[in-house]
Amino acid sequence: MRTLFPFACFECRVAFKRPWPADRSGTRKRPRCGGPAVGLSRKFKAPARSNVAQWEKVKFLVHHGFLFQSVGEPYPRTLRAAREFVKKHRL
Numbered sequence: 001m002r003t004l005f006p007f008a009c010f011e012c013r014v015a016f017k018r019p020w021p022a023d024r025s026g027t028r029k030r031p032r033c034g035g036p037a038v039g040l041s042r043k044f045k046a047p048a049r050s051n052v053a054q055w056e057k058v059k060f061l062v063h064h065g066f067l068f069q070s071v072g073e074p075y076p077r078t079l080r081a082a083r084e085f086v087k088k089h090r091l
Contacts, residue, residue, distance in 0.1 A: 006044045007037035008062070013055045015046035026067075044068040057082050064090075 004017035009030040016037070021028055026039040040062070047054035057079045061068075064086045068075065071089055076082045 003042075005042055006040050006046065008040055008044070008046065008058065009033065009035055009037040010055065010059045010062075011035045013047075013049045013052070015040075015044070038062055039067070041068040041070075043070070053079065061086070 002019040005020050006015050006017050007028050007030075008015045012030060012033050012035070014030075016031065018028055020026075020039060028037050028039065029035070030037045044067075047058065049055075057076070060079060060082050061075070066075070066086070066089070076085045
């Protein structure tokens, strides 16, 4: 059985699970919209589609290289806290 990983589409604000792409790119096409979906750590839990603020926070973190892998402390709960988090843990 293949391990499934979460992929997030920021345009549609949805997440889905699929095997990691064979080309190891970390991206897949979104099944419905055809847009890009970013592969994240198996620890990622998607916010509700209606929770725009949380999706903006996730998008901000992913844009700055945080794919919800372990960093030694919990991920921030708000976009404001995410900005500080990125400064502190800059990759």
